[in-house]
Amino acid sequence: MADLQEKANPEKRSHATRAASKIASMVKKSICDTAKAREKGKTLAYTFVYCCYDEIIRAMDIVPVWTENYAGICGAKRDADRFISKAVSMGFSRSLCTYALCGIGFDKWREELGAMPLDAPWGGQVRPDLMLSSGQIICEPRYKWYQTVQQYMPDVPIYTLDLPWPVYEEDMKVSEIEEYYVEYIQEELHELVSFLEKHTRRKMDWGRLSEVVDLSEKTWNLIWETFELRRAVPTPMDTGDAMNTMVPTMFMMGTQEGYDFYLELKKELEEKIRKKDGVVEHEKYRLLWGGGLPPWFALNDFNYFNSKGAVFPVEVTYRNVEPVNELKIPDSRDPITRLAWRWVRYWTYWYDKARKRPGSDPNVERLIQYIEDYQIDGVVIHLAQSCRTMHLGLIWQLNQLKRIYKRIPSLILESDMIDIGQYSKVQTRNKIDAFIELLEATK
Amino acid sequence: MRKPDVLTRVKQYYQDYGRRAKDLRNAGLKIIGYFCSLTPVELITAAGFVPFRLRGDVKEPITEGDTELESIACPFVRSCFDLSLKRRYDFCDGLVVPHACDSITKAYPVWRDAMRTTHSHFINLPHKATDSSIKFFKNELETFKKWLEKLSQKAMSDEALEAAVGLHDENRRKVRSLYQLRKADPPLISGTEMNMIMVAGMGLPVYESSELFDEVLRTVKGTKKGISKRRPRIIVSGPCLDHVGLIGLIESAGADVVVDDLCMGTRDCWRETKPGDDILWTVADLYLGQIHCSRTYREYSGESLGEKMESRFGEIGSFINDFRVDGAILFTYRFCDPFGFDVPAKKEYFSSLHIPALFIEDGYGSGDAGRLQTRIQAFLEMIGDKNG
Numbered sequence: 025m026a027d028l029q030e031k032a033n034p035e036k037r038s039h040a041t042r043a044a045s046k047i048a049s050m051v052k053k054s055i056c057d058t059a060k061a062r063e064k065g066k067t068l069a070y071t072f073v074y075c076c077y078d079e080i081i082r083a084m085d086i087v088p089v090w091t092e093n094y095a096g097i098c099g100a101k102r103d104a105d106r107f108i109s110k111a112v113s114m115g116f117s118r119s120l121c122t123y124a125l126c127g128i129g130f131d132k133w134r135e136e137l138g139a140m141p142l143d144a145p146w147g148g149q150v151r152p153d154l155m156l157s158s159g160q161i162i163c164e165p166r167y168k169w170y171q172t173v174q175q176y177m178p179d180v181p182i183y184t185l186d187l188p189w190p191v192y193e194e195d196m197k198v199s200e201i202e203e204y205y206v207e208y209i210q211e212e213l214h215e216l217v218s219f220l221e222k223h224t225r226r227k228m229d230w231g232r233l234s235e236v237v238d239l240s241e242k243t244w245n246l247i248w249e250t251f252e253l254r255r256a257v258p259t260p261m262d263t264g265d266a267m268n269t270m271v272p273t274m275f276m277m278g279t280q281e282g283y284d285f286y287l288e289l290k291k292e293l294e295e296k297i298r299k300k301d302g303v304v305e306h307e308k309y310r311l312l313w314g315g316g317l318p319p320w321f322a323l324n325d326f327n328y329f330n331s332k333g334a335v336f337p338v339e340v341t342y343r344n345v346e347p348v349n350e351l352k353i354p355d356s357r358d359p360i361t362r363l364a365w366r367w368v369r370y371w372t373y374w375y376d377k378a379r380k381r382p383g384s385d386p387n388v389e390r391l392i393q394y395i396e397d398y399q400i401d402g403v404v405i406h407l408a409q410s411c412r413t414m415h416l417g418l419i420w421q422l423n424q425l426k427r428i429y430k431r432i433p434s435l436i437l438e439s440d441m442i443d444i445g446q447y448s449k450v451q452t453r454n455k456i457d458a459f460i461e462l463l464e465a466t467k
Numbered sequence: 468m469r470k471p472d473v474l475t476r477v478k479q480y481y482q483d484y485g486r487r488a489k490d491l492r493n494a495g496l497k498i499i500g501y502f503c504s505l506t507p508v509e510l511i512t513a514a515g516f517v518p519f520r521l522r523g524d525v526k527e528p529i530t531e532g533d534t535e536l537e538s539i540a541c542p543f544v545r546s547c548f549d550l551s552l553k554r555r556y557d558f559c560d561g562l563v564v565p566h567a568c569d570s571i572t573k574a575y576p577v578w579r580d581a582m583r584t585t586h587s588h589f590i591n592l593p594h595k596a597t598d599s600s601i602k603f604f605k606n607e608l609e610t611f612k613k614w615l616e617k618l619s620q621k622a623m624s625d626e627a628l629e630a631a632v633g634l635h636d637e638n639r640r641k642v643r644s645l646y647q648l649r650k651a652d653p654p655l656i657s658g659t660e661m662n663m664i665m666v667a668g669m670g671l672p673v674y675e676s677s678e679l680f681d682e683v684l685r686t687v688k689g690t691k692k693g694i695s696k697r698r699p700r701i702i703v704s705g706p707c708l709d710h711v712g713l714i715g716l717i718e719s720a721g722a723d724v725v726v727d728d729l730c731m732g733t734r735d736c737w738r739e740t741k742p743g744d745d746i747l748w749t750v751a752d753l754y755l756g757q758i759h760c761s762r763t764y765r766e767y768s769g770e771s772l773g774e775k776m777e778s779r780f781g782e783i784g785s786f787i788n789d790f791r792v793d794g795a796i797l798f799t800y801r802f803c804d805p806f807g808f809d810v811p812a813k814k815e816y817f818s819s820l821h822i823p824a825l826f827i828e829d830g831y832g833s834g835d836a837g838r839l840q841t842r843i844q845a846f847l848e849m850i851g852d853k854n855g
Binding site: 167178 | 534535536537539540541566568569570572573574575576577580587588589591593594595597599600602603606610614761762764771772775799801802804805807808809810811812814815826828
């Protein structure tokens with residue numbers, strides 16, 4: 025019963041930083057702005073995060089409608105279930121990606137009504153003019169989702185962008201194969217530009233695209249520098265806030281607003297470090313969020329960790345940048361070439377480091393590096409039941425970390441990113457309590 | 468009368484899967500384990516190795532797999548993984564994994580460990596089937612070829628590859644001939660037998676598998692089945708089916724499975740390479756350009772939704788016509804995103820052809836049998852009522 029009450033009336037999560045507390049209104053505004061953009065006759069496109077096309081759509085003045093983001097918002101507002109159930113009633117299994125189910129259910133409902141579903145969170149998700157899906161190596165729902173939606177929006181064209189990267193092999197150097205990966209991605213991005221030019225009847229301004237790529241590279245470096253400040257003891261910001269402050273990384277890349285956000289966040293973190301103003305007053309345990317999408321409806325679990333003196337100075341999830349100069353991107357003024365190289369070099373960034381440690385793997389190596397850089401005492405992962413993309417392999421990574429590096433306390437939490445039916449507050453908090461006891465015993 | 472020996476041998480290969488591969492290994496051949504209908508087995512054969520398709524075991528509970536691989540993976544993949552941890556596939560000298568689906572791809576590092584082999588290779592299969600995607604895939608096949616050459620310590624000539632392509636195409640033609648036997652009413656070969664034959668063939672070198680298929684063809688072709696009450700003719704559509712469980716349930720409930728749209732079924736054999744000057748291109752074109760799988764995104768032609776559906780699922784429609792199908796069992800595994808997202812569209816497609824369809828989400832375990840049996844029986848009764 026207590027769980028049911030909690031589902032209806034969640035505790036509000038408190039933020040440690042001013043920047044994080046601004047995010048909700050920023051996101052709300054960006055969603056409301058899509059409706060205004062529709063009224064102004066702008067081109068709207070359904071988009072996925074991390075598809076290498078942020079700069080292209082910004083340069084072409086296309087308004088992105090981030091469908092994963094909207095599903096996440098429905099989840100955070102504990103209002104995803106009616107849309108997921110709608111999709112299930114259409115014949116989809118509930119074991120499929122719940123972001124996609126939420127989006128599909130929402131769209132179907134909106135199409136049937138010819139208007140937004142009643143009380144849709146933050147005004148609802150607008151109907152797009154285009155859909156830009158992605159055949160990435162990590163996520164099948166990224167191309168199945170829009171293909172499915174096209175069944176009841178057959179007039180909305182889709183472009184599917186294929187974005188592979190070389191998979192880690194101990195016995196193969198990336199340099200031997202990366203050129204044909206880059207060449208393919210360049211071709212894919214050029215085709216995307218042609219698709220957008222055809223449907224917007226506007227030509228790409230290549231000079232503008234170069235400027236946007238410059239800005240996003242500057243933003244990558246700034247994000248990296250800002251997040252590295254969290255190494256400080258006590259840490260000035262933890263993963264609870266990072267799940268908010270990742271918003272400009274994921275949804276505003278290539279915009280001045282995104283860049284300015286991190287300038288402000290950096291300033292705030294520096295100030296907090298100077299004042300030794302940590303996330304908690306007495307920092308006892310430093311934890312690594314070692315992977316998994318968070319349960320958006322239960323972000324206050326981070327506050328619960330904090331109440332036990334535990335903080336997360338670093339996380340794998342959504343930390344999707346590396347310092348651009350370290351990627352050693354070949355010199356080029358062609359923005360498409362730069363985007364393609366950045367894509368491949370980002371995904372292969374940890375490969376050389378992994379190769380130096382027998383039995384390691386890029387994902388494991390990254391955990392080890394974070395454990396050392398951030399003075400980590402324990403690792404927490406979250407398995408979201410409906411997402412294979414971000415979650416398969418996490419248990420092995422934890423096991424391998426312990427086999428090749430050191431035995432470190434770890435905790436596996438289980439629920440979903442937006443399906444609240446998979447979550448039990450009581451069980452989650454019992455697990456956290458037991459983990460804290462383990463940390464205490466091993467400290 | 469059928470000669471009992473060949474189908475008995477098929478059953479033995481099916482039940483004691485991997486026995487022949489072990490014998491061949493003891494005789495000095497190298498065995499390369501692989502997943503999925505999208506691994507270009509021609510290259511493995513051309514390198515002088517025996518391609519051996521990994522399969523699960525519905526009767527074996529997953530007791531070790533969950534210690535390393537999340538339970539949200541496709542249950543078929545989990546079963547294969549569990550068997551690997553239990554050393555069932557230790558006779559494999561190498562492992563080849565294509566970018567087939569998220570479950571297989573994301574588990575690749577875990578597989579490498581589980582298979583206890585230092586020789587593994589990942590083939591990055593694009594998600595699209597455009598010319599530039601096929602060009603990229605051809606480059607991936609070049610890389611795969613180099614890996615095989617390193618492993619065999621021998622250069623792979625175009626002639627060797629062409630010969631292997633010829634062998635595998637011939638093998639596909641033989642399977643298609645076997646499928647023709649199912650057009651008869653009643654079919655000359657049951658769905659259960661066909662599934663066993665397909666599975667048996669996956670564990671043999673291509674030349675042995677072709678010989679086996681020939682023998683089955685010779686044996687079955689001459690037989691005539693007595694006239695019996697007409698049974699509903701069923702198509703099964705979905706991902707891979709590496710065991711007779713589901714088809715057996717359908718057939719024991721009083722229907723004939725006469726055709727399928729499955730991996731380890733028509734998806735593996737219905738198409739073959741097109742002649743061309745560049746042998747690697749022809750292989751890339753077969754696996755990416757021709758084989759229709761839910762994991763490969765295609766631009767579908769046509770303006771109307773009906774035209775798009777026809778271009779997407781038209782092959783299933785021709786199976787329905789050619790094999791005179793009365794009903795469809797549409798199945799996916801739990802947690803299978805590529806096939807799972809296609810379910811409502813496929814149901815609608817079957818409906819547009821006036822073919823009743825039953826959707827089954829399978830957990831890949833013998834524990835599901837009772838529940839499935841009840842649903843299948845009810846479905847067949849419904850078809851029976853409809854057909855009078």
